[in-house]
Amino acid sequence: MSGMRAVLQRLDVAAGEVDRMGRYLAQSMRLMVGLPDYGNYVAHMEATHPGVPPMSYEAFFRERQAARYGDGGGRGPRCC
Numbered sequence: 001m002s003g004m005r006a007v008l009q010r011l012d013v014a015a016g017e018v019d020r021m022g023r024y025l026a027q028s029m030r031l032m033v034g035l036p037d038y039g040n041y042v043a044h045m046e047a048t049h050p051g052v053p054p055m056s057y058e059a060f061f062r063e064r065q066a067a068r069y070g071d072g073g074g075r076g077p078r079c080c
Contacts, residue, residue, distance in 0.1 A: 041055075
């Protein structure tokens with residue numbers, strides 16, 4: 001029975017690794033097409049700036065769009 005338990009534990013670890021790789025792949029794909037990752041932003045704020053409330057999703061999205069495409073004020077990257 002202990003052999004079966006070891007196999008099940010290894011399968012559980014492997015499933016966790018597959019899940020983690022899937023999350024990294026999804027995050028990479030979102031970043032490649034320019035979609036900001038609000039969940040990572042919130043986790044970063046909680047870990048490194050615990051007393052500062054994070055931006056709302058809407059404010060975060062607007063800030064990331066302005067950083068990527070420019071805010072119309074003559075600063076930031078533009079394509080045209």
